[in-house]
Amino acid sequence: MLEKSYNPKDFEEKIYAKWENDGDFKPDMRSDRDAFSIVIPPPNVTGVLHIGHALNNTLQDILVRYNRMLGKNVLWQPGTDHAGIATQMVVERNLAKEGISRHDLGREKFIETVWEWKKQSGGTICRQLRRLGASCDWSRERFTMDDGLSRAVRKIFVSMYKDGLIYKAKKLVNWDPKFETAVSDLEVIQKETVGKMYYYKYPLEDNPNEFIHIATTRPETMFGDTAVAVSKDNPKLKNLIGKNCVIPIINRVIPIIDDEHADPEKGTGAVKITPAHDFNDFEVGKRHNLPMINILNKDATLNENTPFAGMSTQEARTKTIEKLTELGFMEKIEDHPMVIPYGERSGVVIEPYMTDQWFVDAPKLAIEAKRAVADGEMEFVPAVYKKTYFEWMNNIQPWCISRQLWWGHQMPIWYGPDDTIFCEETEEEAQAVADKHYGKHVELRRETDVLDTWFSSGLWAFSTLGWPDQNEYLEKFYPTSVLVTAFDIIFFWVARMMMMSMYMMKRVPFKKCYIHGLVRDAHGQKMSKSKGNTVDPMETIEKYGADAMRFFMAAMETQGRDVNLSEARIQGYRNFATKLWNAARFCEMNECYSVKDFDISEAKLEINKWIIAKAKEATAQVSTNLNNYRFSDAANAVYQFVWGTFCDWYIELIKPIFYGENAESIKETRAVAAWVLDRILVIMHPFMPFITTELWDNLTERKVKLIKAEWPTNETVNENDKSDIDWAIDFIGAIRSLRASMNLPAGAKLSAYVKASAADLDIIAKQNALICNLARLENLQALNDLPVSKDMVQTVSREATILIPLKGVVDFEAERARLQKELEALNKNLESYARKLGNESFVAKAPAAVVEEEKRRQAEALDNKAKVEEALARIANF
RNA sequence: GGGUGCUUAGCUCAGCUGGAAGAGCAUCUCGUUUACACCGAGAGGGUCGGGAGUUCGAACCUCUCAGCGCCUACCA
Numbered sequence: 001m002l003e004k005s006y007n008p009k010d011f012e013e014k015i016y017a018k019w020e021n022d023g024d025f026k027p028d029m030r031s032d033r034d035a036f037s038i039v040i041p042p043p044n045v046t047g048v049l050h051i052g053h054a055l056n057n058t059l060q061d062i063l064v065r066y067n068r069m070l071g072k073n074v075l076w077q078p079g080t081d082h083a084g085i086a087t088q089m090v091v092e093r094n095l096a097k098e099g100i101s102r103h104d105l106g107r108e109k110f111i112e113t114v115w116e117w118k119k120q121s122g123g124t125i126c127r128q129l130r131r132l133g134a135s136c137d138w139s140r141e142r143f144t145m146d147d148g149l150s151r152a153v154r155k156i157f158v159s160m161y162k163d164g165l166i167y168k169a170k171k172l173v174n175w176d177p178k179f180e181t182a183v184s185d186l187e188v189i190q191k192e193t194v195g196k197m198y199y200y201k202y203p204l205e206d207n208p209n210e211f212i213h214i215a216t217t218r219p220e221t222m223f224g225d226t227a228v229a230v231s232k233d234n235p236k237l238k239n240l241i242g243k244n245c246v247i248p249i250i251n252r253v254i255p256i257i258d259d260e261h262a263d264p265e266k267g268t269g270a271v272k273i274t275p276a277h278d279f280n281d282f283e284v285g286k287r288h289n290l291p292m293i294n295i296l297n298k299d300a301t302l303n304e305n306t307p308f309a310g311m312s313t314q315e316a317r318t319k320t321i322e323k324l325t326e327l328g329f330m331e332k333i334e335d336h337p338m339v340i341p342y343g344e345r346s347g348v349v350i351e352p353y354m355t356d357q358w359f360v361d362a363p364k365l366a367i368e369a370k371r372a373v374a375d376g377e378m379e380f381v382p383a384v385y386k387k388t389y390f391e392w393m394n395n396i397q398p399w400c401i402s403r404q405l406w407w408g409h410q411m412p413i414w415y416g417p418d419d420t421i422f423c424e425e426t427e428e429e430a431q432a433v434a435d436k437h438y439g440k441h442v443e444l445r446r447e448t449d450v451l452d453t454w455f456s457s458g459l460w461a462f463s464t465l466g467w468p469d470q471n472e473y474l475e476k477f478y479p480t481s482v483l484v485t486a487f488d489i490i491f492f493w494v495a496r497m498m499m500m501s502m503y504m505m506k507r508v509p510f511k512k513c514y515i516h517g518l519v520r521d522a523h524g525q526k527m528s529k530s531k532g533n534t535v536d537p538m539e540t541i542e543k544y545g546a547d548a549m550r551f552f553m554a555a556m557e558t559q560g561r562d563v564n565l566s567e568a569r570i571q572g573y574r575n576f577a578t579k580l581w582n583a584a585r586f587c588e589m590n591e592c593y594s595v596k597d598f599d600i601s602e603a604k605l606e607i608n609k610w611i612i613a614k615a616k617e618a619t620a621q622v623s624t625n626l627n628n629y630r631f632s633d634a635a636n637a638v639y640q641f642v643w644g645t646f647c648d649w650y651i652e653l654i655k656p657i658f659y660g661e662n663a664e665s666i667k668e669t670r671a672v673a674a675w676v677l678d679r680i681l682v683i684m685h686p687f688m689p690f691i692t693t694e695l696w697d698n699l700t701e702r703k704v705k706l707i708k709a710e711w712p713t714n715e716t717v718n719e720n721d722k723s724d725i726d727w728a729i730d731f732i733g734a735i736r737s738l739r740a741s742m743n744l745p746a747g748a749k750l751s752a753y754v755k756a757s758a759a760d761l762d763i764i765a766k767q768n769a770l771i772c773n774l775a776r777l778e779n780l781q782a783l784n785d786l787p788v789s790k791d792m793v794q795t796v797s798r799e800a801t802i803l804i805p806l807k808g809v810v811d812f813e814a815e816r817a818r819l820q821k822e823l824e825a826l827n828k829n830l831e832s833y834a835r836k837l838g839n840e841s842f843v844a845k846a847p848a849a850v851v852e853e854e855k856r857r858q859a860e861a862l863d864n865k866a867k868v869e870e871a872l873a874r875i876a877n878f
Numbered sequence: 879g880g881g882u883g884c885u886u887a888g889c890u891c892a893g894c895u896g897g898a899a900g901a902g903c904a905u906c907u908c909g910u911u912u913a914c915a916c917c918g919a920g921a922g923g924g925u926c927g928g929g930a931g932u933u934c935g936a937a938c939c940u941c942u943c944a945g946c947g948c949c950u951a952c953c954a
Contacts, residue, residue: 216954267954280952384882388949391881522890564890568903575916586913632892636901651913740908740920747910776910832898842934850897857898
């Protein structure tokens with residue numbers, strides 16, 4: 001027996017453990033069925049499940065479970081990302097608590113500590129994914145720093161290096177002074193702020209009483225200036241070109257040059273050029289062969305090339321202004337809106353910094369990655385994201401992949417004594433090549449830099465499947481079927497996977513890419529810790545169950561839009577689960593058990609044929625919508641069928657059968673009810689895997705597990721099977737509505753009369769008991785020649801007129817008002833029909849079916865109007 | 879600056895190829911019935927941001943105005 005109430009805590013974790021132990025998530029490698037595969041967007045190993053993961057993984061799990069039930073051979077490949085900076089940060093923070101820095105430990109020992117940490121605490125997010133119900137094949141769990149995946153990284157690195165797609169260059173890069181490493185453009189967050197614009201002047205070398213006026217937001221960088229640029233198109237300043245000016249304080253002489261970068265309209269028209277600390281100036285410097293003076297240390301303090309060595313940029317800025325003011329060069333300071341770059345992880349100001357770094361030739365790799373999308377080999381869903389993808393790919397810059405961190409894939413680069421580079425997959429190979437190169441044994445020095453985390457993530461689609469080793473998983477599951485991810489990592493990850501995969505595999509990593517939005521709070525505000533509006537999905541699961549949260553995610557996921565999290569709505573879906581639970585209890589109490597080999601086509605009762613047709617229809621809707629990644633439409637189709645059709649109508653309609661005496665009918669109805677409930681469990685399983693499994697396992701002995709039950713396809717629905725009961729439902733609705741509007745006590749059993757076509761009367765005759773029961777009627781009979789009296793209220797359902805005698809209790813005023821209102825509505829509609837049908841071009845140009853439909857409505861409305869007028873006439877004098 | 883999206887019922891949002899405006903929550907009535915009050919029945923509520931155009935017909939297509947958002951960018 002099922003418990004009296006739905007309590008997800010009783011079974012969710014238990015059921016998950018059983019699935020996993022039974023190996024239900026593993027693909028069948030001997031099967032030759034179609035493959036369906038997804039690689040999980042690897043969460044950071046340091047991560048805890050946040051609400052965005054809950055959405056992302058719910059959607060994946062729905063697709064995975066659906067396809068598994070469709071009979072495909074399914075692999076959902078899980079794993080985690082080593083998350084270079086993030087992880088190093090966490091471990092460093094832990095060490096700091098004990099007063100230790102990573103430098104105290106040294107590189108090797110530190111890395112050991114990170115691995116130790118991973119062993120202790122790295123599994124959190126995977127445990128949480130299990131709690132959510134994610135049916136990944138955990139036996140294949142991978143980590144981007146695993147031996148196999150590391151080998152993949154080295155192999156592709158070497159290959160790209162040898163193909164000239166990876167190169168070393170001394171360039172300005174985004175430098176994070178906190179972690180003392182380069183970061184990529186994408187890891188820099190631009191924040192709008194109101195800063196200051198500083199105006200001051202540099203004296204000319206040949207005449208210290210003449211000045212060139214400068215405007216800058218960063219006066220402290222003046223010690224790195226190696227020129228001042230003006231445009232030759234600037235009539236006021238062009239005469240200065242070719243002269244020299246003097247940087248105050250340090251009294252260094254620099255040239256005034258002509259460069260298009262100096263826009264006469266902006267600032268003072270003259271720009272100080274600091275090639276080592278500004279991306280634009282760097283370009284100017286290259287054009288004019290200017291010296292590049294580095295004024296910063298790795299931690300962004302000023303170095304000995306400045307008078308303020310050791311100070312932070314802020315301190316130095318204050319000092320510089322003081323000094324300039326003192327010397328009389330300062331002119332004015334204005335507020336100035338500007339954009340300041342911050343490190344995504346560190347939160348500190350990013351400095352353009354001149355260093356040796358390694359780059360991937362992204363513009364070249366982008367060519368094939370773009371072509372694959374343009375040719376439809378990889379398709380974005382929704383398609384708008386294709387634009388975003390191309391927009392970025394068309395403007396892509398070389399990708400800085402080297403990081404001066406310790407945690408990550410150390411680059412397979414070795415330097416010879418004369419700094420010759422040897423790039424090989426292993427140290428032995430590099431040594432061998434080097435020895436041959438030098439003609440003798442030499443000492444090699446390994447590059448200390450590690451790779452950007454996203455380098456290894458870019459290989460995820462094939463490295464997790466065992467590449468570079470040829471194997472059956474790679475064979476069967478690559479390219480993967482679909483990647484499900486949020487739009488914020490299209491560039492970080494999706495684009496890089498495309499580039500890496502097209503380069504190495506010559507095939508797309510996934511055939512489709514489903515992009516979902518962000519999870520926001522109930523009012524569409526972005527969730528953030530500072531606003532205090534974050535929601536912990538684990539708490540939500542604790543409170544309402546994983547199924548309720550999953551259903552919520554599915555029901556709210558409309559293509560590409562953000563999801564607003566509403567606790568009320570999650571509670572609503574918990575209520576939905578309760579509803580299903582109770583419906584199942586109803587079936588159980590009435591002995592509706594699945595009948596082996598029961599043939600639904602043999603159902604004879606109208607009501608049973610009806611629900612079977614509706615169930616097939618709902619199944620088809622869910623299938624179609626899931627096939628098109630329309631999660632909310634799929635979820636709503638299930639919801640509507642289960643609650644609105646099965647519970648609200650079918651269960652109510654079959655109660656009289658169960659309370660009656662017809663053994664044949666009871667037997668058939670029990671079998672059908674059980675069949676429909678089973679069908680519900682099947683089509684609901686991808687959304688709510690736990691409750692459906694619990695019910696599946698408890699209601700009857702089963703031959704198959706629900707997780708592997710067959711998802712029905714290509715069923716035919718006989719429209720005739722639905723029509724009578726649909727008619728009766730409308731009819732019951734009309735009576736209920738009439739009763740409510742007339743304030744007739746629910747308890748009062750009434751008689752009713754009907755005037756209708758022979759066909760409709762036939763339905764009434766057949767479904768009399770059923771209608772009377774739900775409409776609370778004593779009896780319902782055809783109105784033949786029965787005199788119509790004033791003591792009757794009237795309503796209309798489709799073409800049938802319903803009359804209910806109310807001896808002496810009719811409130812004529814209320815009834816007149818009600819009928820009058822109905823009449824007005826009909827007249828309004830009739831006007832619109834007449835207008836349309838009176839329009840010659842409508843009749844001539846609109847499709848015949850549309851015109852016919854309009855005519856039918858007109859006829860129906862006219863008919864109803866006559867009936868209402870009749871009723872009004874009847875009570876006219878009371 | 880470039881790109882891109884949004885504006886529909888009190889709230890949060892659906893509405894796929896243009897053919898009589900929908901859901902959930904909230905609100906208001908009413909509760910005969912042992913599956914369920916985490917419930918049931920009924921009802922009210924929208925000139926689909928403003929304007930113009932295309933069309934027989936527009937929430938949907940075009941233009942325009944207004945407001946909001948996101949991504950991206952080197953404006954000293």
